[in-house]
Amino acid sequence: MITYPYIPNSAPQTKADMLRELGFESIEALFSAIPPELRLHRPLDLPAPLLSEFALRRHVESLLAKNTPASQALNFLGAGCYQHFVPAACDEINGRNEFLTAYSGKAYEEHGRWQALFEYSSLMAELLNMDVVSLPTYDGLQAAASAMRMAASITGRREIIVATSIQPDKFTKAREYNRHLALKPLDFEPATGKLNLSRLEELLSPQTAAVYFDNPNFFGIIETDGAMVAEMAHKAGALLIVGADPISLGVLKPPADYGADITCGDIQSLGIHMQFGGGHAGYIATHDDRRFIMEIPIRVVGFVPTRVEGEYGFGEVASERTSFSKREKGKEWVATTANLWAITAAVYLAVMGPQGMTEIGQGILQRGRYAMQRLAQVPGISAPHSAAGHFREFLVDFSGSGKTVSQVNHALLERGIFGGYDLGGKFPQFANHALYCVTEIHARADIDLLAQSLTEVLS
Amino acid sequence: MTKRIFQQARWNEKLLFELGSEGERGMLIPPFETEAGGRAENSVPESMRRQNPPHLPEISQVETLRHFLRLSQETLGAGLVADFGMATSTVKYNPPVNEQLARDARLAELHPLQDERTVQGLLEVMYRLERFLQEISGLDRVSLQPRGGSQAIYANVSMVRAFHARRGETQRDEFITTIFSHPSDAAAPNVAGCKVITLYPEESGYPGLGALKAVLSERTAGLIVTNPDDTGIFNPRIREFTDLVHAAGGLCVYDQANANGLLGVLRAREAGFDACQFNLHKTFSTPHASGGPGAGASCVTEALAPFLPAPTVEFDGEKYYLDHDRPDSIGKIGSFYGVTANFLRAYAWIMSMGADGLREAANLAVLNNNYLLKKVLEIPGVTAPYQPNQPRLDQVRYSWTELLQETGLKITDISNRSADLGMHFFFSHHPYVVSDPATLEPTESYSRRDIDTYVSSWAQIADEARTQPELVRSAPHNAPIHQMSDPTYLTDPEKWSPTWRAYRKKHSE
Numbered sequence: 031m032i033t034y035p036y037i038p039n040s041a042p043q044t045k046a047d048m049l050r051e052l053g054f055e056s057i058e059a060l061f062s063a064i065p066p067e068l069r070l071h072r073p074l075d076l077p078a079p080l081l082s083e084f085a086l087r088r089h090v091e092s093l094l095a096k097n098t099p100a101s102q103a104l105n106f107l108g109a110g111c112y113q114h115f116v117p118a119a120c121d122e123i124n125g126r127n128e129f130l131t132a133y134s135g136k137a138y139e140e141h142g143r144w145q146a147l148f149e150y151s152s153l154m155a156e157l158l159n160m161d162v163v164s165l166p167t168y169d170g171l172q173a174a175a176s177a178m179r180m181a182a183s184i185t186g187r188r189e190i191i192v193a194t195s196i197q198p199d200k201f202t203k204a205r206e207y208n209r210h211l212a213l214k215p216l217d218f219e220p221a222t223g224k225l226n227l228s229r230l231e232e233l234l235s236p237q238t239a240a241v242y243f244d245n246p247n248f249f250g251i252i253e254t255d256g257a258m259v260a261e262m263a264h265k266a267g268a269l270l271i272v273g274a275d276p277i278s279l280g281v282l283k284p285p286a287d288y289g290a291d292i293t294c295g296d297i298q299s300l301g302i303h304m305q306f307g308g309g310h311a312g313y314i315a316t317h318d319d320r321r322f323i324m325e326i327p328i329r330v331v332g333f334v335p336t337r338v339e340g341e342y343g344f345g346e347v348a349s350e351r352t353s354f355s356k357r358e359k360g361k362e363w364v365a366t367t368a369n370l371w372a373i374t375a376a377v378y379l380a381v382m383g384p385q386g387m388t389e390i391g392q393g394i395l396q397r398g399r400y401a402m403q404r405l406a407q408v409p410g411i412s413a414p415h416s417a418a419g420h421f422r423e424f425l426v427d428f429s430g431s432g433k434t435v436s437q438v439n440h441a442l443l444e445r446g447i448f449g450g451y452d453l454g455g456k457f458p459q460f461a462n463h464a465l466y467c468v469t470e471i472h473a474r475a476d477i478d479l480l481a482q483s484l485t486e487v488l489s
Numbered sequence: 490m491t492k493r494i495f496q497q498a499r500w501n502e503k504l505l506f507e508l509g510s511e512g513e514r515g516m517l518i519p520p521f522e523t524e525a526g527g528r529a530e531n532s533v534p535e536s537m538r539r540q541n542p543p544h545l546p547e548i549s550q551v552e553t554l555r556h557f558l559r560l561s562q563e564t565l566g567a568g569l570v571a572d573f574g575m576a577t578s579t580v581k582y583n584p585p586v587n588e589q590l591a592r593d594a595r596l597a598e599l600h601p602l603q604d605e606r607t608v609q610g611l612l613e614v615m616y617r618l619e620r621f622l623q624e625i626s627g628l629d630r631v632s633l634q635p636r637g638g639s640q641a642i643y644a645n646v647s648m649v650r651a652f653h654a655r656r657g658e659t660q661r662d663e664f665i666t667t668i669f670s671h672p673s674d675a676a677a678p679n680v681a682g683c684k685v686i687t688l689y690p691e692e693s694g695y696p697g698l699g700a701l702k703a704v705l706s707e708r709t710a711g712l713i714v715t716n717p718d719d720t721g722i723f724n725p726r727i728r729e730f731t732d733l734v735h736a737a738g739g740l741c742v743y744d745q746a747n748a749n750g751l752l753g754v755l756r757a758r759e760a761g762f763d764a765c766q767f768n769l770h771k772t773f774s775t776p777h778a779s780g781g782p783g784a785g786a787s788c789v790t791e792a793l794a795p796f797l798p799a800p801t802v803e804f805d806g807e808k809y810y811l812d813h814d815r816p817d818s819i820g821k822i823g824s825f826y827g828v829t830a831n832f833l834r835a836y837a838w839i840m841s842m843g844a845d846g847l848r849e850a851a852n853l854a855v856l857n858n859n860y861l862l863k864k865v866l867e868i869p870g871v872t873a874p875y876q877p878n879q880p881r882l883d884q885v886r887y888s889w890t891e892l893l894q895e896t897g898l899k900i901t902d903i904s905n906r907s908a909d910l911g912m913h914f915f916f917s918h919h920p921y922v923v924s925d926p927a928t929l930e931p932t933e934s935y936s937r938r939d940i941d942t943y944v945s946s947w948a949q950i951a952d953e954a955r956t957q958p959e960l961v962r963s964a965p966h967n968a969p970i971h972q973m974s975d976p977t978y979l980t981d982p983e984k985w986s987p988t989w990r991a992y993r994k995k996h997s998e
Contacts, residue, residue: 068759119515133780345979
């Protein structure tokens, strides 16, 4: 009989004492409500346990050893998940056992958690120039899908015009989640990669609930016609939803400033490790308008005064709208999502400050321009949309090289480089194009090495 | 009775926005080495340039770290107290070894689109974890993609809908649930566009077969329930329920967010379910992380497997790979492949426990709960409605009504006073079919001493409610803050302040 370190009362004497106190002969008797014919009458078929912590660690580390992290390579992949620098303070705080093991305690037991989450919303609000920022939803995909649902509910309409220049999974998710709505794809100008405004004019109608686009878009292109799109949408009685990565907002205009009614996106860039796509969390932001707040499906934290002047208390704003209060009559559902990443993003924005956010944006812009120009010099490669402004990502066209993106990436991998994401599968018009990503982690020498390696691979 | 003496950390910590001063820095960001690409601002079209820097605080790294450390101290995580007041959530021990492994760079620094040959270790963890969960549920395939339990519930509902649609039975748009099932069991079918029918318990604590029969029809898409509910009462006729639903052409979805009392005892398969979900952050020991990320594993039968979210993890005998070619898939539920760090934590937990350890966890979760039940019922004024003198499984929904009627206090007073004693207190999910409820779930992670301590603090509060009601009514006294004074700040649009900037606009002179 094993006494398990994680199970205090598995000590035999304790178990016996407790059973005696309850007046039961065996633990088995406590399960008497479960009919024998439904019971599993054999042990689960699982591997023999690794009972010592060192054996467990050795086993798991042997599995981890089969992975090659981006930090041990030179990575140019983005496409929805980004290798940014993670300040040590972020991991120091999100590794605190208090935050890690807390759940959803009330304001008195977990005051610190509530304040950190309120600060997260408040910091994001400054970046976004909007007064209301929800606690996280699961990820940026869910944030976009929920924002569309909100818009339909607010306007009482059921068509959403969605730019096709967004992460393809975002479109798939939004369509699956919103089957009661009609998603109308809005294409982009082949030459510029930007939204096709004449097509938008055709698609807008009295049924349009919202127009949705990402800025920068999936190809890294900075959309310039946001104000025009907002005007067109609003004229048709529709809302404008813009997906924005907060890390861009030190240098890019917040969507609210050109007319967005709802801004949404993912905060993975703000101090959260990539984790093979595990490190995502979504945000939804609106103006301080009751109609909008009542449609936000997830938690919104608000300030509450206490009996002591100067003390801060916190609670959930308008919680009666949620599924916790109203079950199926509530807005979508409230549940465990990704609050630890909100606390992490708060630490990130606090250490970065206004100057840090501006400088990191500038650094990403500079590296992007340098990388585009440097790669364009590689024979066989061209960079489309080079006239457009880009943030963090850009397309590289390998059509003239005689090699496929897959061949190029295999050759790069042998040199310890993760080449750009192969776009051909999801965007037929970009067959043999790859999406390259550069962030503040890339030094000039890294970009030069990429250019040199591509030159060798393609020669 | 020995009174519990407790004082939580109280830092009176200001908001970040009140710290620091102009020009302070928390982090330096040196410029790129060359301007060969041109000046940064020139690459942003003028119409899209930010005009003014964001009004973020300017604070040194020293004070920033201190600030968040203080906030962490004002957070009563499960590492600090026996957290079984947060019931229905299976808040159990989160071993630090799993935490360290999950934070290893060989997981943390992986990009989701990097070459599969460079992530064989993590794909193997996912593949093996899926096999473990298949065995634990008795079902045939698993998707780890949902990023929480409710998202997995939604995925299961969505797959049931797709299953009926594929068979041309699009009229099947009704889901049947029970009032004690989690709110998401009602909310998710509604989001998926289905009608929700709710069954209420009989005296036994669970609905009767007659109530189910009355609502089954050719419109039945499925049944979606917990069992046991948060009463801890197992519906022994569950197989008759699932058989009836199947006979009516519907499918059955088992909400196994809290499977802690059933590990190795009862599986979704034998109970007649076609799908279930496990919350890795509950039963499988990954941390609750201040409210996520958790992870939801969606488990289904072969019949539902074609509809699983894409991609799936496969093994061809030599290497692991992701299969994106799933034509009948419902599509994407969440980004990429799910909350991978929790896969590693759950995998490590199962590997450290084995089959016997999992069964021991269920045994002790149930033993602890019944021991707790017996002790709580010794407190005059607190009751456990339904099925007196019968053992319960992993949790119990208690009622404080008798004591509140006697003393004139409210359930929130009891909850506030709990904070003074360093204890969590969960009112249970709405609606309060059990009046003035509080649900407790002691899991296997807490000792007999922990249980005795929790019960003695409830006994102390019950005693205080009778002898010093004002002390209880004015609580908390030992928490980081005092009682909040104006709840209309959360309901009145003229007052509510979801952010500091909203607060300044509404409440600063």
